Amino acid sequence: MKxxxxxxxxxxxxxxxxxxxxxxxxxxxRQGESSTxxxxxxxxxxxxxxxxxxxxxxxxxxxxLVEGGTFTMGNVEQDVMYDWNSIRRRVTVSSFYMDQTxxxxxxxxxxxxxxxKVFVDYPEIYARxxxxxxxWRSRLGFNEPYVEYYFRHPAYHDYPVVxxxxxxxSEYCIWRTDxxxxxxxxxYNVLEYDPAQQGAENFNTEAYLAGQYTGNAxxxxxxxxxxEDRQVRMExxxxxxxxxxxxxxxxxxxxxxxxxNSIDSPERIYTQRLYPWDGxxxxxxxKESRGVFRANVVRGRGDYMGVAGxxxxxxxxxxxxxxxxxxxxxxxxxxxxxxxxxxxxxxxxSSTDLDEFNPFRGNVFETLEKNEDGTYTTKNDTTGRLExxxxxxxxxxxxxxxxxxxxxxxxxxxxxxxxDGDGVSSIDDQNWLGSNEKSTQKMYNWEGKDAxxxxxxxxxxxxxxxxxxxxxxxxxxxxxxxxxRRFLDEDRSANDLGxxxxxxxxxxxxxxx
Numbered sequence: 001m002k003x004x005x006x007x008x009x010x011x012x013x014x015x016x017x018x019x020x021x022x023x024x025x026x027x028x029x030r031q032g033e034s035s036t037x038x039x040x041x042x043x044x045x046x047x048x049x050x051x052x053x054x055x056x057x058x059x060x061x062x063x064x065l066v067e068g069g070t071f072t073m074g075n076v077e078q079d080v081m082y083d084w085n086s087i088r089r090r091v092t093v094s095s096f097y098m099d100q101t102x103x104x105x106x107x108x109x110x111x112x113x114x115x116x117k118v119f120v121d122y123p124e125i126y127a128r129x130x131x132x133x134x135x136w137r138s139r140l141g142f143n144e145p146y147v148e149y150y151f152r153h154p155a156y157h158d159y160p161v162v163x164x165x166x167x168x169x170s171e172y173c174i175w176r177t178d179x180x181x182x183x184x185x186x187x188y189n190v191l192e193y194d195p196a197q198q199g200a201e202n203f204n205t206e207a208y209l210a211g212q213y214t215g216n217a218x219x220x221x222x223x224x225x226x227x228e229d230r231q232v233r234m235e236x237x238x239x240x241x242x243x244x245x246x247x248x249x250x251x252x253x254x255x256x257x258x259x260x261n262s263i264d265s266p267e268r269i270y271t272q273r274l275y276p277w278d279g280x281x282x283x284x285x286x287k288e289s290r291g292v293f294r295a296n297v298v299r300g301r302g303d304y305m306g307v308a309g310x311x312x313x314x315x316x317x318x319x320x321x322x323x324x325x326x327x328x329x330x331x332x333x334x335x336x337x338x339x340x341x342x343x344x345x346x347x348x349x350s351s352t353d354l355d356e357f358n359p360f361r362g363n364v365f366e367t368l369e370k371n372e373d374g375t376y377t378t379k380n381d382t383t384g385r386l387e388x389x390x391x392x393x394x395x396x397x398x399x400x401x402x403x404x405x406x407x408x409x410x411x412x413x414x415x416x417x418x419x420d421g422d423g424v425s426s427i428d429d430q431n432w433l434g435s436n437e438k439s440t441q442k443m444y445n446w447e448g449k450d451a452x453x454x455x456x457x458x459x460x461x462x463x464x465x466x467x468x469x470x471x472x473x474x475x476x477x478x479x480x481x482x483x484x485r486r487f488l489d490e491d492r493s494a495n496d497l498g499x500x501x502x503x504x505x506x507x508x509x510x511x512x513x
Contacts, residue, residue: 048224054237057506060097060180064330066254068095068509073252073359074351075483076274085348086483092357093253095509098246099500101321101332102160102340103172105151111172114179118202122382129171131163135495146317146495158320160338160498166245166466166490169341169499173243174385176501181205181239190232192216200384205242206368207386209234210376246502247360248344248467248485255335255470255482260328275480276327276334282477284325294324295336295480296473304473317473317495335480338498339472346465346487347420362466363415365391367404372397390414416463417444464490472496 032041040046059065074088112129119125136146150156151163164172182203185191194215197203207213211231220229221236232238246254255276274280277294284292293313298304306312315323315337322332345362347353354361369377369387377396379386389395390413392405405411412418419425426443444461465487471479474496478484488494 042224044224044227050224050235052235052237054507056508056511058184058240060240060243060503062099062101062501063097063503064100065505065511066096066098066250066329066331067259068093068253068505069259071253071256071258072272073249073483075481076272077478077481077483080478083348085350086485087351088483089351090356091249091354091359093249094358095505096246096250097503097505098250098254098329098331099502100326100330102338102498102500103169104158104321105161106157108161108164108172109151111175114175118197119199119382121199125382129168131161131168132165132493133163135163135493143495158322159318160321160333162318162338162495162498163493164341164497164499165493166341166488168493169245172499173245173501176243177240178203178205180243181208184238184240185232188232188238189218190220190238192218200379200381202384204379204384204386205239207379207384208232209239210368210379210386212376212379212386213384241504241506243501243503245341245343245499247358248342248350248469249359250502251340251342251469252482254329254331255327257328257331257334276331276482277325282480295333295471296323297336297471297480298474298476315473319473334470334482336471336475337473338470338496339468339475339479339486339494340470341497341499342467342469344467345416345463346461346467346485348461349420353419361416361418361420365410365413365415367391369395372399421463461487462489466490468497 032043033039034041034049039049041049041051070090070092072088073091075086076088079086108131112126115126115129131151133147133151136143136150150159151161182191182193182205185208186193191203192215194203197215201214203213203215208215208231217231221232222228223230256273257276258273261273261278275282275294279285282294282297284290284294293299293306296313296315296319299306299312305314305316313319313336319333319337321337323337324333326332327334343362344350344360347361350359350361366388369389371377377387387396389401392402392413394400405413417425421444444459444463466489467485467487469482469485471477471481471484479486488497
């Protein structure tokens with residue numbers, strides 16, 4: 001008994017000394033208790049502040065984690081086009097998720113099927129979403145079978161969808177976000193699936209969070225502060241962030257997959273990759289598959305698939321999205337098959353202007369429309385989405401919101417032209433257009449006369465052109481290099497241009513706590 005009392009005194013003394021050395025209580029605080037105030041979490045007796053135990057972000061359907069880090073972005077190949085639009089520079093990219101494959105025909109047809117059921121009274125929405133199958137036509141080639149069958153025939157279920165504009169791809173991402181989050185709420189028995197949702201009454205994540213979705217609720221969570229029922233909130237950790245197109249930096253980082261070259265020697269990448277795989281060749285150099293092409297690419301003049309009996313890339317024109325070998329992030333076809341849209345607006349000098357952390361050009365800052373009492377305005381009567389307005393602009397009630405832009409980090413809502421095309425960076429002297437007159441036209445979005453032919457002309461670079469990367473089935477090997485970049489108007493499409501979705505990784509960058 002005496003021994004036990006001595007042992008207890010030793011433990012208490014050690015605890016006292018530990019407390020002195022630690023300079024106060026634990027930063028984390030006791031379980032279920034605030035380390036700041038000492039008040040209890042999730043307690044109706046102590047303020048009813050609700051805090052959920054959150055472990056890790058759930059991986060959305062079709063996604064794989066791309067662990068972020070620093071890398072040298074830009075063209076590692078000789079600039080044979082002499083564009084000088086992809087100068088190398090060191091940047092850092094946050095961790096994110098990316099689709100393992102390009103979006104398939106069957107995936108996009110599922111989207112169209114949903115639109116046809118929900119927007120019965122608005123056929124124009126379906127018409128805007130349908131791919132342009134006429135991109136397959138060529139004036140001197142017989143591609144009519146692809147016009148008729150490529151998107152609809154079941155033989156092409158797993159082939160990448162093409163004929164999709166950047167605008168259409170962005171709309172698909174919004175739809176996918178809503179369907180995934182709706183499924184999560186159904187799985188959590190919060191909502192009951194409503195097969196009869198029509199028009200504006202379809203499930204939309206933002207409308208739901210704003211309390212403007214009137215679907216079939218199975219159960220509500222309890223608001224500890226009021227004792228009343230409430231819907232799921234973002235703070236509950238159930239809903240996923242938005243699906244979206246990857247930024248150019250994210251896409252290039254994921255394609256290079258340099259993590260495969262740094263595992264054996266942490267913080268030391270011992271080689272710079274030219275393609276999404278090691279080596280300087282498009283052919284596989286392993287013993288089992290030696291000589292086989294690693295990507296769907298033009299082999300040489302007039303050679304798109306190889307010789308009968310030994311079809312090298314086994315694709316004419318596109319290949320199923322799981323063809324060839326994955327890179328070190330587990331991603332398929334990050335070179336060849338089809339080019340892929342990214343989020344960025346194109347500028348030739350992006351490499352010299354953009355941030356070193358998560359570089360991106362294309363920000364147009366917006367905010368949700370609110371009433372004077374702080375509630376959100378009624379959602380769109382057609383789509384069921386909440387209304388946005390650009391920051392600094394008047395709202396529907398005519399209230400001036402210019403004070404929103406009284407900031408140090410940004411002063412305008414539209415930042416697409418910042419440092420490259422805005423009033424400060426533009427050239428006012430228009431002699432280079434073949435005119436002797438002064439003009440206030442900006443560097444881009446101009447129209448004028450060609451200096452030699454004197455014909456009407458306009459800039460190919462506007463605020464509505466977007467970057468695409470990766471190379472496609474019609475391209476030579478040069479465009480397989482992830483650092484190369486091209487651009488196209490966001491409302492245009494092509495038969496070798498598709499897309500895949502991405503999503504931000506919240507919390508731990510590695511998934512390891």
